[in-house]
Amino acid sequence: MLYVAGPRLLPVVLFLTLPLILSPYWQRVMISLAVFAMLAISWDMLAQSGMISLGQALFFGMGAYLSGIFNHLWGFHPFISIPLATVFGGLICTLILLPVLRLRGIYFSMFTLILPLMLVRTIEATKIFGGTEGLSGMSPLPSGWLELYLIIVATLIVLFGFRRLMASDYGLVLKGIRDNDRSVTNAGINIYRFKAQALFLSSAVGAFAGAYMTHVYMFVGMPVFALDYSIMPIASAVVGGVGSFAGAVLGAVILVPLSEVLRGLGGLRIVLYGLFLVIFIVAIPEGIFHYIQRKYQQVERWVDVDR
Amino acid sequence: MFIGTLVYAIVNSFTLILLAIGFNLTFGISGVANFAYGALYIMSAYLSWMLMNLMGLPFFPSAILSILATTLFGALMYRLVLLRVRGQALSEVIATFGIGLSILELFRYLGFVGFEYTLPVFFDHSFIIAGTYIDMQRILIVGLGLLLVVSLWLFTHHTATGLAFRGIAQDERTALTFGIDSDWIATLSVSLGAGLAAIAATIIIPLGSISPSEGYDVLIKALAVCIIGGLGSTGGVIAAGFIIGFAERFTDTYFGSHWTMIVSLIAILIVLVIKPSGLFGQQKELEERI
Numbered sequence: 001m002l003y004v005a006g007p008r009l010l011p012v013v014l015f016l017t018l019p020l021i022l023s024p025y026w027q028r029v030m031i032s033l034a035v036f037a038m039l040a041i042s043w044d045m046l047a048q049s050g051m052i053s054l055g056q057a058l059f060f061g062m063g064a065y066l067s068g069i070f071n072h073l074w075g076f077h078p079f080i081s082i083p084l085a086t087v088f089g090g091l092i093c094t095l096i097l098l099p100v101l102r103l104r105g106i107y108f109s110m111f112t113l114i115l116p117l118m119l120v121r122t123i124e125a126t127k128i129f130g131g132t133e134g135l136s137g138m139s140p141l142p143s144g145w146l147e148l149y150l151i152i153v154a155t156l157i158v159l160f161g162f163r164r165l166m167a168s169d170y171g172l173v174l175k176g177i178r179d180n181d182r183s184v185t186n187a188g189i190n191i192y193r194f195k196a197q198a199l200f201l202s203s204a205v206g207a208f209a210g211a212y213m214t215h216v217y218m219f220v221g222m223p224v225f226a227l228d229y230s231i232m233p234i235a236s237a238v239v240g241g242v243g244s245f246a247g248a249v250l251g252a253v254i255l256v257p258l259s260e261v262l263r264g265l266g267g268l269r270i271v272l273y274g275l276f277l278v279i280f281i282v283a284i285p286e287g288i289f290h291y292i293q294r295k296y297q298q299v300e301r302w303v304d305v306d307r
Numbered sequence: 308m309f310i311g312t313l314v315y316a317i318v319n320s321f322t323l324i325l326l327a328i329g330f331n332l333t334f335g336i337s338g339v340a341n342f343a344y345g346a347l348y349i350m351s352a353y354l355s356w357m358l359m360n361l362m363g364l365p366f367f368p369s370a371i372l373s374i375l376a377t378t379l380f381g382a383l384m385y386r387l388v389l390l391r392v393r394g395q396a397l398s399e400v401i402a403t404f405g406i407g408l409s410i411l412e413l414f415r416y417l418g419f420v421g422f423e424y425t426l427p428v429f430f431d432h433s434f435i436i437a438g439t440y441i442d443m444q445r446i447l448i449v450g451l452g453l454l455l456v457v458s459l460w461l462f463t464h465h466t467a468t469g470l471a472f473r474g475i476a477q478d479e480r481t482a483l484t485f486g487i488d489s490d491w492i493a494t495l496s497v498s499l500g501a502g503l504a505a506i507a508a509t510i511i512i513p514l515g516s517i518s519p520s521e522g523y524d525v526l527i528k529a530l531a532v533c534i535i536g537g538l539g540s541t542g543g544v545i546a547a548g549f550i551i552g553f554a555e556r557f558t559d560t561y562f563g564s565h566w567t568m569i570v571s572l573i574a575i576l577i578v579l580v581i582k583p584s585g586l587f588g589q590q591k592e593l594e595e596r597i
Contacts, residue, residue, distance in 0.1 A: 047397060052396065052397050052400050052401075054342070054400065054404060096576075099576075099579040099580045099583055100579060100583065102583045103583050103584060106334070106340040106396060106400065106538070107534070107538070107583070109340065109342075109396075109400045110340065110530045110533070110534060111534065111575075111579070113342070113404075113526075113527075113530065114526075114527045114530050114531060114534075114575075117523060117527050118527065118568055118571075118572045119572075121568040122568060122569050122572065124565075125564075125565030125566065125568060125569070126565060126566075126569070227408075227523075231408060234401060234404075238401060242397070266416065267412055267415050267416035268412075268413075268416045270408060270409075270412040271408075271409045271412045271413045271416060273405075273408070274404075274405040274406065274407075274408035274409030274410075274412065275405065275409050276405070277401050277402070277404065277405030277408075278388060278402050278405040278406055278409070281392060281398045281401050281402050281405070282388055282391050282392060282398075282402060285392075285398065
């Protein structure tokens with residue numbers, strides 16, 4: 001029993017109890033860890049459906065700006081603006097990226113890479129939504145504990161929910177599209193529609209993370225489209241292991257505290273992430289999570305059968 | 308004003324073509340999308356700057372040395388990293404992106420930012436064409452852009468290696484049966500793409516300064532041109548270069564400079580909605596379109 005439940009309970013227990021014993025500084029780290037874990041899960045969702053995104057910052061930034069607009073300009077309460085930004089952020093990202101879904105392979109990566117960078121320029125140039133200054137003075141979430149546990153619970157829900165989803169028949173179709181889209185088409189399944197749905201799920205998760213961060217920082221500006229929000233999730237997912245959401249979370253659990261510890265290195269951290277990406281993709285393509293999983297499942301053979 | 312805009316639009320178009328042609332060549336032949344392209348561009352510029360200012364070499368030898376070094380780096384990048392993940396789009400994208408990121412951020416970390424980091428113009432001279440001032444460097448961009456396009460066309464249509472390039476691009480397995488070593492050709496294509504990035508940097512950088520953020524800009528521009536023109540099609544790159552180049556200059560003159568980025572964004576969106584594989588992406592349509 002514990003053999004099966006243990007690995008699943010471990011992250012739940014850790015995520016729920018750690019904030020109680022951590023210092024306020026590390027609680028903040030925990031928040032950014034959860035946010036990056038969500039973005040990594042959202043990246044993994046796309047990767048499992050055959051879409052390689054290089055611009056999670058697009059989803060993040062879209063959610064952040066929408067929530068900022070809802071709260072700043074229209075005065076919505078965070079509890080209304082976050083869900084609205086999640087849904088509409090997901091919808092807008094899906095609509096923007098819809099034409100690219102008709103293309104296989106590299107096009108999706110190219111387009112998602114340039115889109116956030118171009119949106120930054122657009123905001124900078126046209127001075128919409130506060131321009132370079134951004135929008136500030138968002139209303140914060142009611143209490144610090146709520147803030148912390150909201151993102152942690154959301155991360156856990158997304159992690160286990162998506163794992164279930166990908167294990168179901170629906171997920172099987174998505175994985176089929178990644179492996180061989182033509183044979184899925186031959187099975188009479190409209191892959192365009194499935195890809196759009198996967199894209200919506202993934203971008204909604206990214207948009208939620210962005211909308212949440214807007215209310216934590218009480219500010220939204222051009223940095224939400226920064227390359228960090230695109231690279232860190234990819235690095236987490238690749239280091240942890242693509243294809244099992246848990247790997248993405250594990251990667252974030254390793255990389256985010258590591259980057260806090262290495263804060264003194266400044267810009268060199270991003271260099272390290274880049275090298276991590278290359279090393280892991282070439283030398284350990286399965287990622288840390290799958291390695292641990294394999295070793296863990298080998299332990300089963302040592303179990304005493306007689307008892 | 309109209310003539311002046313026209314002249315600068317042509318220069319801008321050739322700049323874009325120069326920026327995009329290397330990325331396009333690599334993708335067209337070996338199917339490797341080199342997301343380290345912008346980083347290679349910046350790296351070669353810094354290399355020539357270092358050779359000039361730290362080693363005291365004159366401009367032309369150091370430019371040639373840095374172009375050669377970048378070409379070699381491209382080949383090494385393929386041999387050491389990309390060869391191991393060949394054919395897996397996910398891994399190729401992440402690996403090249405990681406390499407590019409590391410290079411650019413390393414230069415930023417080392418503090419290579421500022422106006423003093425620039426390359427000298429080839430000839431300090433300027434003309435007046437139809438009432439517009441234009442300097443020698445911009446004319447060189449047009450000339451060298453034309454020269455590169457023509458020589459690339461000649462190379463891919465009339466030399467054995469060039470024909471092998473096209474063979475691999477059309478059908479890798481059939482090309483293998485004809486005794487074309489696809490790994491070697493792919494190495495050449497990545498290194499040639501890197502070399503073209505270095506040549507573009509040598510010609511274009513003297514008009515501005517070298518900075519790591521420029522590397523991302525170059526990648527954006529190259530990708531934009533390739534998306535509009537259709538990946539892997541040289542004709543598409545030229546057409547898209549002219550479309551974006553003219554659109555940017557004319558909006559700059561008549562609407563204001565901050566609209567230029569939006570114009571290329573709108574151009575990309577329109578092309579993607581109407582013809583997702585790009586204007587000239589025809590031969591790839593079956594392969595890329597689902």
